[in-house]
Amino acid sequence: MSWLVTGGAGYIGSHVVVALQDAGLAPVVIDDLSSGHRGFVPADVPFVEGSILDRALIADVLRSHEVEGVIHVAGYKYAGVSVQRPLHTYEQNVTGTAVLLGAMEEVGVSRIVFSSSAAVYGTPDTDLVTEDTPKAPQSPYGESKLIGEWLLRDQGVATGLVHTSLRYFNVVGSGRPDLYDTSPHNLFPLVFDALLDGRAPRINGDDYDTPDGTCVRDYIHVADLALAHVAAARALAAGSPLLHAYNLGSGDGVSVRQIMDAMAAVTGIAFTPEIGPRRPGDPARIVASGELAARDLDWRMRHSLDDMVASAWSARRAHP
Incomplete structure (x- = not known):
């Protein structure tokens, strides 16, 4: 049995794929490589290049790899740009999710972890967002995630689909x-590019x-985020x-x-x-408060801000 990771490249x-492997679970990846990279998928992980809009392809992958659950990460993730490309955003994020669920x-696959977004809250009138904070997305991206x-x-x-959604803000660092x-x-990436070009970040x-x-x-380390997805998958299973x-x-x-100060300190x-x-x-x-996720998914901030910057900077310098 395996877990399908959409957008796994x-x-x-x-990072979710690597975390699944580390947990002893068998990942399978489908990705159209519109923003992903084939080289990001380990050589021993089955990889299918294709779109989540292709229902026949998805069904074939689910059957042939005996998939027991899906971690749905694929989607168009640029909130600002989604305002200029609403139809594209809805096609990828809403239609794509509907096709996947179909x-x-x-x-007969009945478990899914959905990688959602704190963009569903829009601009909340509270200092600390909880799961009960009213939903008021302010971009097609946020709307598509709520849908x-x-x-x-x-x-x-x-149908009895067993599911959970994980909402988060800014993901940084490298595992x-x-x-x-x-x-x-x-x-x-914008700050690193500016520094390497001799420009001052803004x-x-x-x-x-x-x-x-x-x-x-909120800034969270991508490896911590990946662990939460795996914990959710294990709980559903x-x-x-x-x-x-x-x-x-x-x-x-x-x-x-504080981020700029950490950037200067870490990069020198x-x-x-x-x-x-x-x-x-x-x-x-x-x-956002992470109390409920800490209770149910062992969610915690395992990395400091300096860890986030240092890991991202190390990866950036390894790939000029």
Whole structure:
């Protein structure tokens, strides 16, 4: 028996694959390589290049590899860009999830861990986000993730699908030097690129109502995130009761200024960030509680901010 990881050649998905192997579980990967990398998938892991929009292909993979459950990571993950590409975002994230669930029902696979997003909360009016915080997504990306959770819920009612969704904010770091974040939109790669190009990274606003004036966010290490996905898969396989959604949060967060200071300390490159204007819609602080995930999924922050920066920097330098 095996676990199918959709999007398993991507930054997050590949870390999930490694964590599954380390846990003694057998991963299988499907990925269309639109943003993933074939080299991120270990040579001994079965890999199928294809789209989650291809129901026949998914059903064949589920059958041929005797899949007992799915960890659904595949999707279009750029919230800002999703505003310009709403139809593409909905096709990949909503239609793709519906097609996947249809193939699972056809084959009789009844367990799924959904890699959701804290973008389902939008800009919450609270200092600490919990699972009960009202959902008010502010981008097609956030909306698509919330709809994905609804699809799982409705399939659970209709077919007995056993499921849980993991919501998280900013994922950083590298679990291994050969697995790294190649996104052109994420903070860490943007800062590293600026430093290597001799440019000063930018902070968008330093006059927020926070201790140092810059925005405070949740940043979690990708290896910790991967372990939570595996813990959820194991719990579903064992029949342990899980909530339908968990926040993977730090409970306190870090500021953009703290990240810049850690970047300078770890890289050894002294710099003074440029200060730009606030970006419209950026709240001062968004931090989630991870208490329920800690209770049920052994969720914890195993890596410090310096660990996150150092691991990401080491991987970045290994792949100029």
